Amino acid sequence: EVQLVQSGAEVKKPGESLKISCKGSGYSFTSYWIAWVRQMPGKGLEWMGIIYPGDSDTRYSPSFQGQVTISADKSITTAYLQWSSLEASDTATYYCARLDYDFRSGGLDHWGPGTQVTVSS
């Protein structure tokens, strides 16, 4: 069974750093792209970027380029999303999801439960 297990909820202060995780299991982790999607409170879905754990090829949405870093450690089948300096506007739920097929023709067929990040002073 394909599973994406995300790290738990975080409460941080503005300016702090954060790294959240998404552990894949039940499939060949290095053979599928993993995407990150943001959902701000009461709002819609936003594409942040995507990584191919097999070779760490990473692509960012222009809206998030330079704002976050996506990485992966294939030895422990885990993808990461990190911030160096959080802002209150980063408060959201962050989902990881697996792309079921090739880049540009795949859908997000399995999703993690989401990690809620709250940034408040």
Added chain:
Amino acid sequence: QSVLTQPPSVSGTPGQRVTISCSGGSSNIGSNFVYWYQQLPGTAPKLLINRDNQRPSGVPDRFSGSKSGTSASLAISGLRSEDEADYYCAAWDDSLNVLFGGGTKLTVL
């Protein structure tokens, strides 16, 4: 404001057929596949329609997707109370990013 345009809300009564539209452009829907996601309250999104009109395993055939030019539609027939959710269309863009629609809240009256 999303590049893919969806109505903010639709509603229907049990057993009815409803459709949700998604309008885009030549660089996204017009030249790439469309996907539909269902998000039940308090849960992660779920892939409902893959690559324009394919239903993943386990998705009832009450759900169907179609596309014409730069627009796409999700149809739900035999509406049920458990279909009450937010629905998002999505499409790859020629810039190699995924665009999401703003989402449509379906209310079953």
